[in-house]
Amino acid sequence: MILGAQPSILWIWFYWNLFNGFSVSFFILFPFSxxxxxxxxxxxxxxxxxFFLSIVNFIHPPKEGIFKRDGKDKDYCYWSLRSVIKKWPFWLARQLSISYIEIFLLRLFGAKIGKNCSLHEGWIDTEFVELGDNVKLGQGSLILSSLIVHDKLILKKTIIKKNAIISMHSVVLPGTKIEFNTVLDALSSTNIEQYLDQNSIYRGSPCRKVMKKKDIKNKSELRNLIFDKKEEDRYNKEILREEAKELAVPFHLYISSGWFIIGFSFVLPGFLFYVYIFGLLEPFLLSSFITINSLLNFTTSIILLTLPLIFIGLYLLHLFLVALFTRIFYKFADRRGPEQGVFDRNLDKESKILDYYHFRSFLFKYPIYVFIRSPFPWLINWELRFLGSNKIGKNSVIEECFLHSHINLGKNCYLGTYTHITNHLVDGVYGEENLTFFEINLGKDSVFEALTGALPGTEVGQDSTFIPIGSTVKFDELKGYATYSKFPASKLDKDEIKDRLGEELKNE
Structure with a gap:
C-alpha cells in the first residue's frame, strides 16, 4: 500500500503546484485529476x-493439488499469502466497476483471459484460470480454481474455451473444462474436473447436458419460451395491493439513525484529515515545488512514506465510528425487538415488536457492507463481536457474503463468496404472511462454500461442508462430519462425493 501510493501522491503534489493552490480551474479539473x-x-x-508475488512464487511455485488446510502445510500457507498480496489492487479495481481494469489485473497476475470477455460482476479466481475469447459471465457467477472441503484445499486449473456463457449465479468448480460455444445455465454448478461438451447447454446442480445448442431465429418462439401468459394472470392488483399501516418505529428514525451513523462517522476523520492537509501537508510538502532536492529531503521522505499510513488510520477510525454508532442504535432496537419465534406480519395490524425487528435489520446493513467490502474484510469478525449481534469463533473466515444478526459461528468456520446465511424467512402471500425468526448455529470447522445458504433455525454439526449449490430448510439439524449439497440439503454418499469432488475426496 505504502509503495504503490507514492506515484499518486506525487501526482497530487504536481497538480497542486500546477494551479498554485485553489482556483476555479483547480476545482473544475479536480475530478479528472x-x-x-x-x-x-x-x-x-x-x-x-x-514484484512481491514473483518473489513468493520463486520461493514456492504455485501448483495444483489437494492440500491440508493447516498452517503447517506450505502449499496452503503460500496460497493464502498469494491471496493477501493480490487483495489490495483487486479491491481498488473493483471500486471503479470497470471490468477492463480487473481483466488487466487478472492477466498481470497469471490468469489467461482472452479477448472481448465480459465479466458482468462475476467472480474469477486469480490463478489457475484460463478463459478463451468472447467468454461471457452472468451477474453473480463464479469461476473457481480453489475450493475448501472440510480440512482440504483443492487447487485445480479451470479452462473455459471461447464463446462460452456462464449464466448468472452459476458456479464453475476447480478443474472444470468447458468447450467452446457452450452454455452453463443459470443457478447451475459443475463438478470438480467435469468436462462440458462443445455447442451444448448444461443445467442443474450438478449440471447435466440438456440439449445441443442451436440458434433460435424466431423471436416470438423465444418470447413464448421465456414468458408464460398463464403465470402473468396468476397475480393481479388486488392480490398484490399494499395496505399502509402506522409504524411503531417512525420512518424519520430510520433516516436520522442512518444519517447519524454514516454522516458522523466521517466528522472526526474528516476534521483530522483537514488538520493534516492544511496543518502539515500543505506547508511542508504541497507548497514547495517538486525537485530532485525536495524529493531527497528527509522531511519530505518521511511525509511521503507516512501519508498512506495516515490515510489508512483515518479510514480505520471511520470504520470504528461506524461500528460504535451502530452499536448504540442496535442495542436500543435489540432491547425492544422480538426474541426468536414466528410472528404475524399481517399488514392490517400494527406490530410494534416487528417494527423494531425491521429497524434492527436496517441498522445492520451498512456496517456489514462497509466492513466486508473494505480492504480489511477480516475486521468483520471484530465488528460482529463488538455489536454483540453474533458469536464468531476464532480463526473463522467470512468472505464477501450476505450475513445477518443471530448467526453464530464456531471455531475455524469458513463462509465462501456469495454465501447467504439468514436468520429470517417470510412465509405466505404478501400482506398475509408470517415472519420466521430464529438464530443459526454452525459448529466448528463448518464450511459453506460459494452460493450456499442456511435458513432460520438451522443447527449445523461440527466439520460439515456445503458445496455449491445448496441450502438448508428451516429448523434443519445436520449432525456433521459430512459433505452436503442440494436443496433441501442432503448428505452426499461416497459415490456422490466421488462424482462431485473426485476420487481423492470420496471419503470426506
Whole structure:
C-alpha cells in the first residue's frame, strides 16, 4: 500500500503546484485529476504486488493439488499469502466497476483471459484460470480454481474455451473444462474436473447436458419460451395491493439513525484529515515545488512514506465510528425487538415488536457492507463481536457474503463468496404472511462454500461442508462430519462425493 501510493501522491503534489493552490480551474479539473490519481494508484499497486508475488512464487511455485488446510502445510500457507498480496489492487479495481481494469489485473497476475470477455460482476479466481475469447459471465457467477472441503484445499486449473456463457449465479468448480460455444445455465454448478461438451447447454446442480445448442431465429418462439401468459394472470392488483399501516418505529428514525451513523462517522476523520492537509501537508510538502532536492529531503521522505499510513488510520477510525454508532442504535432496537419465534406480519395490524425487528435489520446493513467490502474484510469478525449481534469463533473466515444478526459461528468456520446465511424467512402471500425468526448455529470447522445458504433455525454439526449449490430448510439439524449439497440439503454418499469432488475426496 505504502509503495504503490507514492506515484499518486506525487501526482497530487504536481497538480497542486500546477494551479498554485485553489482556483476555479483547480476545482473544475479536480475530478479528472482524482480519477487519474486512482488509476495510477491501481497500476503501481499492481506492479508492486506483482514484484512481491514473483518473489513468493520463486520461493514456492504455485501448483495444483489437494492440500491440508493447516498452517503447517506450505502449499496452503503460500496460497493464502498469494491471496493477501493480490487483495489490495483487486479491491481498488473493483471500486471503479470497470471490468477492463480487473481483466488487466487478472492477466498481470497469471490468469489467461482472452479477448472481448465480459465479466458482468462475476467472480474469477486469480490463478489457475484460463478463459478463451468472447467468454461471457452472468451477474453473480463464479469461476473457481480453489475450493475448501472440510480440512482440504483443492487447487485445480479451470479452462473455459471461447464463446462460452456462464449464466448468472452459476458456479464453475476447480478443474472444470468447458468447450467452446457452450452454455452453463443459470443457478447451475459443475463438478470438480467435469468436462462440458462443445455447442451444448448444461443445467442443474450438478449440471447435466440438456440439449445441443442451436440458434433460435424466431423471436416470438423465444418470447413464448421465456414468458408464460398463464403465470402473468396468476397475480393481479388486488392480490398484490399494499395496505399502509402506522409504524411503531417512525420512518424519520430510520433516516436520522442512518444519517447519524454514516454522516458522523466521517466528522472526526474528516476534521483530522483537514488538520493534516492544511496543518502539515500543505506547508511542508504541497507548497514547495517538486525537485530532485525536495524529493531527497528527509522531511519530505518521511511525509511521503507516512501519508498512506495516515490515510489508512483515518479510514480505520471511520470504520470504528461506524461500528460504535451502530452499536448504540442496535442495542436500543435489540432491547425492544422480538426474541426468536414466528410472528404475524399481517399488514392490517400494527406490530410494534416487528417494527423494531425491521429497524434492527436496517441498522445492520451498512456496517456489514462497509466492513466486508473494505480492504480489511477480516475486521468483520471484530465488528460482529463488538455489536454483540453474533458469536464468531476464532480463526473463522467470512468472505464477501450476505450475513445477518443471530448467526453464530464456531471455531475455524469458513463462509465462501456469495454465501447467504439468514436468520429470517417470510412465509405466505404478501400482506398475509408470517415472519420466521430464529438464530443459526454452525459448529466448528463448518464450511459453506460459494452460493450456499442456511435458513432460520438451522443447527449445523461440527466439520460439515456445503458445496455449491445448496441450502438448508428451516429448523434443519445436520449432525456433521459430512459433505452436503442440494436443496433441501442432503448428505452426499461416497459415490456422490466421488462424482462431485473426485476420487481423492470420496471419503470426506
Amino acid at each position: 482524482f480519477i487519474f490519481g486512482v488509476l495510477i494508484l491501481i497500476l503501481f499497486s499492481a506492479i508492486i504486488s506483482k
